[in-house]
Amino acid sequence: MFEQILMALINGILLGGVLALLAFGLNLIFGVVKIIHMAYGQFVMLGFYFIYTFHTSWHIPLLLAMALGIAAMGLIGILTQLLVINPLLNAPRLNQLLALASLIIVVENLAQVIWGADYRGIPLSMPIIQFGEIFIRSSFLIAFIGAIVTLWFLYLFLNRTYLGLGIRAVAQDLEMAKGMGINPKVIYYITLMTGGALSGLVAAFFVPIYTVHPHFGASFTLMAFVIVVFGGMGNLMGGFISAFIIGIVTSVTAVLSSKEVADIVALLMFIGMMMVRPEGLLGTES
Amino acid sequence: MMKKCLVTVIALGLCVGSVFGTALAQDKEFKLGVLFSMTGAFAPAGGLAGYQGTMVAVDMINARGGIAGQYKVVPVIADAQSNPDTSIREGQRLMTVENVPVVLGVFSSAIAVPLAPMAEQYKKIFWVIIAISDKVVQDRHLNYTFRVQPTGSQWGQSTVTMFNENLEKFGIKSASEVRVAVIYEDGPYGSSVAAANKEKVKEFGMNLVMEEAYSHKTNDLSSLIFKLKSAKPDVILHTGYFPDVVLFFRQARELGLKTKAIAGHGAGHANMPKLAEAAGGELMNYCFNVDPAPAQLLDRSKLAPGNGDVVGEFLKRYEEKFKDNNPPTHATQGFGHTWILLNDVLPLALEKYGDLSPDSIRKAALDIEIPDGGTPCGYGVKFAPPEHALSGQNLRSYPVVAQSVGGKLSIAWPGALQTAQPVIPLPADSPYGIK
Numbered sequence: 001m002f003e004q005i006l007m008a009l010i011n012g013i014l015l016g017g018v019l020a021l022l023a024f025g026l027n028l029i030f031g032v033v034k035i036i037h038m039a040y041g042q043f044v045m046l047g048f049y050f051i052y053t054f055h056t057s058w059h060i061p062l063l064l065a066m067a068l069g070i071a072a073m074g075l076i077g078i079l080t081q082l083l084v085i086n087p088l089l090n091a092p093r094l095n096q097l098l099a100l101a102s103l104i105i106v107v108e109n110l111a112q113v114i115w116g117a118d119y120r121g122i123p124l125s126m127p128i129i130q131f132g133e134i135f136i137r138s139s140f141l142i143a144f145i146g147a148i149v150t151l152w153f154l155y156l157f158l159n160r161t162y163l164g165l166g167i168r169a170v171a172q173d174l175e176m177a178k179g180m181g182i183n184p185k186v187i188y189y190i191t192l193m194t195g196g197a198l199s200g201l202v203a204a205f206f207v208p209i210y211t212v213h214p215h216f217g218a219s220f221t222l223m224a225f226v227i228v229v230f231g232g233m234g235n236l237m238g239g240f241i242s243a244f245i246i247g248i249v250t251s252v253t254a255v256l257s258s259k260e261v262a263d264i265v266a267l268l269m270f271i272g273m274m275m276v277r278p279e280g281l282l283g284t285e286s
Numbered sequence: 287m288m289k290k291c292l293v294t295v296i297a298l299g300l301c302v303g304s305v306f307g308t309a310l311a312q313d314k315e316f317k318l319g320v321l322f323s324m325t326g327a328f329a330p331a332g333g334l335a336g337y338q339g340t341m342v343a344v345d346m347i348n349a350r351g352g353i354a355g356q357y358k359v360v361p362v363i364a365d366a367q368s369n370p371d372t373s374i375r376e377g378q379r380l381m382t383v384e385n386v387p388v389v390l391g392v393f394s395s396a397i398a399v400p401l402a403p404m405a406e407q408y409k410k411i412f413w414v415i416i417a418i419s420d421k422v423v424q425d426r427h428l429n430y431t432f433r434v435q436p437t438g439s440q441w442g443q444s445t446v447t448m449f450n451e452n453l454e455k456f457g458i459k460s461a462s463e464v465r466v467a468v469i470y471e472d473g474p475y476g477s478s479v480a481a482a483n484k485e486k487v488k489e490f491g492m493n494l495v496m497e498e499a500y501s502h503k504t505n506d507l508s509s510l511i512f513k514l515k516s517a518k519p520d521v522i523l524h525t526g527y528f529p530d531v532v533l534f535f536r537q538a539r540e541l542g543l544k545t546k547a548i549a550g551h552g553a554g555h556a557n558m559p560k561l562a563e564a565a566g567g568e569l570m571n572y573c574f575n576v577d578p579a580p581a582q583l584l585d586r587s588k589l590a591p592g593n594g595d596v597v598g599e600f601l602k603r604y605e606e607k608f609k610d611n612n613p614p615t616h617a618t619q620g621f622g623h624t625w626i627l628l629n630d631v632l633p634l635a636l637e638k639y640g641d642l643s644p645d646s647i648r649k650a651a652l653d654i655e656i657p658d659g660g661t662p663c664g665y666g667v668k669f670a671p672p673e674h675a676l677s678g679q680n681l682r683s684y685p686v687v688a689q690s691v692g693g694k695l696s697i698a699w700p701g702a703l704q705t706a707q708p709v710i711p712l713p714a715d716s717p718y719g720i721k
Contacts (some may be wrong), residue, residue, distance in 0.1 A: 006510045007541075011508045117329035119528050123566035135542040137508065206684055210505070211532045213563045215368075221504055240644055254509030259500045260472070262509070 008255040016247030018145035023227040023239040025198035031234035032171045032191040035085055038100040041221030042107040047073045047203030048212040052120050070200035077196020082187050111214040121211035143205035226270050232283020242281055316357040318641055319380035321387035326368025330662040331528040331553050331617035333393035336416045339620025342603050347628045353395040354633040364387055366397055373397040381408040387644045388413055395419030402431040411644050415623045419474040427677045432651050432669055434623040436683040441576045442482025445549040448687045448699035449521055450490045455710035461490045467519035471526045474497035479525040479551045495519050500526040507534050511541045520546040535569040539717040546711035549574035556692045557614040567693055572709050572716050576685045578663055580615040590660045597662045622663035
C-alpha cells in the first residue's frame with residue numbers, strides 16, 4: 001500500500017504540473033482581458049489536431065510540427081481577439097459568456113467537419129522510467145518539466161520585460177495603464193496570442209498521452225475552470241498552487257478509494273472553497 | 287382489320303398498364319428510422335461504422351427491388367450525437383413527427399436503455415443494432431423492442447469460459463489458481479459485461495483479485511493501474527469505449543503493468559486497426575476481443591446457401607462506398623442486423639399479415655425462426671417471446687473471442703469456429719508480457 005501511495009503522490013505532483021500549465025493560459029486571459037475564455041479546452045483540442053495534421057499528413061518531424069502547432073494556436077488567439085473578443089469588450093458580461101460559449105460549438109463542429117469524428121493519435125513509444133518497483137510515467141514527466149520551464153519563462157516575461165510590465169499594468173489598473181501610454185488593445189492581442197500559444201503547448205504535451213477527437217476539449221475546460229477559480233480568478237500563483245493541490249488530492253484519493261470518489265472529493269473541495277472563501281485561494285475581493 | 291386494331295389496342299393497353307403498374311410499385315415507400323451516433327465520442331468507437339453497415343444493407347435491398355420487391359426503403363436518418371438526451375429527442379421525432387414504423391440503430395446501451403420504453407409508449411418497433419447491455423431488454427417484457435445482437439452477459443461469459451478451457455496454457459491445473467481482475471466503464475454497457483465476467487469467474491471458482499469501475503470520460507487511469515499492479519492478476523478483463531482503452535494501454539505500458547492475458551469486450555477494443563493507429567500496434571498485440579465475427583472472418587462455406595454471396599457483396603459495396611476493405615465488426619453488425627429486418631422480417635410481415643405496420647412487423651419478428659448459419663452474421667434468429675425475461679432478445683446469436691497477433695485477427699473461441707489457437711500467456715515481446 002505504501003508503494004501505491006508513493007506512486008500516487010509522484011503521479012499527483014506530475015499531474016499538478018500539467019494542470020498548472022493548462023490553467024495558466026485561461027488565468028492569464030481572464031486576469032488581463034477580463035474575459036472568461038469558455039472555449040479554452042477546445043483550443044487545446046484544435047492545437048492537438050494541428051500537430052497531428054502537420055506530423056501525419058504533411059510528414060513534418062514531430063518536434064517541428066509541435067512548434068508549428070504552437071505558432072498556429074498563437075495566430076488563432078489573435079484571430080479570436082480580433083473577431084470575437086474585440087466586438088464584445090464593452091458588452092454585458094452575459095453576452096460575452098454566451099458568445100464565448102458559442103465558440104465551443106463552432107470550434108467542435110469545425111473540427112468535426114475538417115477531421116471527422118474519428119479518434120486520432122500519434123503513436124509514440126515513450127521510455128519507461130523505473131526505480132525498483134516505482135515507475136514514473138515519462139509522458140507526464142516530460143509534460144511536468146515542460147510546464148515548470150514554461151511557467152518560469154512566463155514569470156520572467158511578465159516580471160522582467162517592459163511588455164510583461166505592460167500586461168501586468170493592464171491587468172491591475174486599466175485606466176492608470178492607459179494614462180501611462182499603454183495601448184490596451186495591443187496588450188490584449190499579445191495576451192490572447194500568448195494564451196493561444198499556451199493551449200498549443202498543452203496540446204503538444206498531451207500528444208504522447210491522449211488521442212484527440214472533436215469533443216476532446218470539454219473535460220479540460222471544466223478542469224481548468226475548477227483550478228483557476230479554486231486558486232482565485234486571475235491570480236497566476238493561486239492557479240499554480242491549486243493545480244498541485246487538485247492533482248495530488250485526486251491522485252492519492254483515487255488509489256485509496258476509486259477515481260469516481262476522487263472526482264467527488266476534488267469538487268467538494270472546490271465547493272467548500274467557494275463557501276469559505278469565494279474569491280479563491282489567493283484571489284482578492286473585487 | 288377490326289381484329290388487328292383490337293389486338294393493337296389491347297397490346298398498347300397492356301404495355302401502358304405494365305409501365306404504370308411498375309411505377310406504382312416503385313412509388314411504394316417504406317420509411318425506416320435510422321438513429322446512430324454519427325458524431326461525438328461514440329461515433330468513432332463504432333456508431334459511424336454501424337450506420338455505414340446499415341446503409342449498405344438498405345442499398346442492397348433497394349437494388350433488389352425493395353422489400354419483397356414492392357417497397358423502396360427510404361431511410362430517415364438522425365444523429366444521436368453520442369448523447370442520451372439528444373437521442374431521446376431524435377427518437378421521439380422519428381416515431382411521432384416522421385411517423386416511421388421502425389427506428390433502428392443505436393450504438394450505446396446508455397442510449398438504448400431509455401429509448402426502449404419510448405418505443406413501447408408509441409407502439410413503434412425499436413430494432414437494436416449494436417447496444418449490448420442486458421438492461422435494454424431484461425425483465426422489461428417489452429413488446430416492440432427487438433435485438434438481433436447477443437447480450438452483454440454473453441460477452442462477459444465468453445472470455446472467462448475461453449480462459450477456463452485453456453488453463454493448461456497458464457501452466458496451472460485448477461481454475462482457483464487463476465487470478466482475475468475486472469475493470470470496466472461504469473455505464474450500463476460496462477456494468478452488464480462486468481457482472482457476467484464476475485458471475486462466470488465465481489462459477490468456475492477462479493480468484494477475483496480486483497474489480498473497479500471508472501468513467502469512460504476519465505483523463506487518467508493511473509490509480510487503476512497502480513491497483514492492478516498490486517493485485518497481480520493473470521487475466522485482465524476490460525470493458526471500455528475508445529479513448530479510455532487507448533489511455534489504459536498507454537499508461538499501463540508506461541507504469542510497467544505485467545500480466546498473462548488482456549481481454550477486451552467490444553466497443554473500444556473492437557477496432558484493432560484504429561487502436562493500432564492511435565496507440566501503436568505493439569500495445570494491443572496478443573490482446574483478445576469479444577464481438578460477433580466481422581464479415582471478412584466468417585467461414586462463408588458454413589453459411590446457408592446464398593448468405594455467402596450476400597456477405598461477399600456487402601464487403602465489396604462497403605469497400606466501394608467507404609474505401610475500407612477491412613470493415614470493423616460494428617459495420618458487419620449494422621449490415622447483418624439490418625439485413626435480417628429488411629430481408630426476412632418485413633417480407634414475412636407483408637406476406638402473412640398484409641402490411642408493414644408496427645404490429646404486423648412485431649408479429650412477424652416473433653414468428654421468425656432462422657437456424658444457425660442462416661444469416662449474413664453467421665448465427666440464427668429466434669426472438670424471445672414477451673413472457674420471457676429477455677423478451678425481444680435474439681436467443682440464437684453469439685459473439686466470438688478473437689485475438690490480434692501481428693495485426694492479424696483470428697477466432698480463438700468457440701472451438702467450433704476457431705481459426706487459430708489462442709496465444710496464452712502474453713509472450714515476452716508484448717509490453718505487458720512477463721519476461
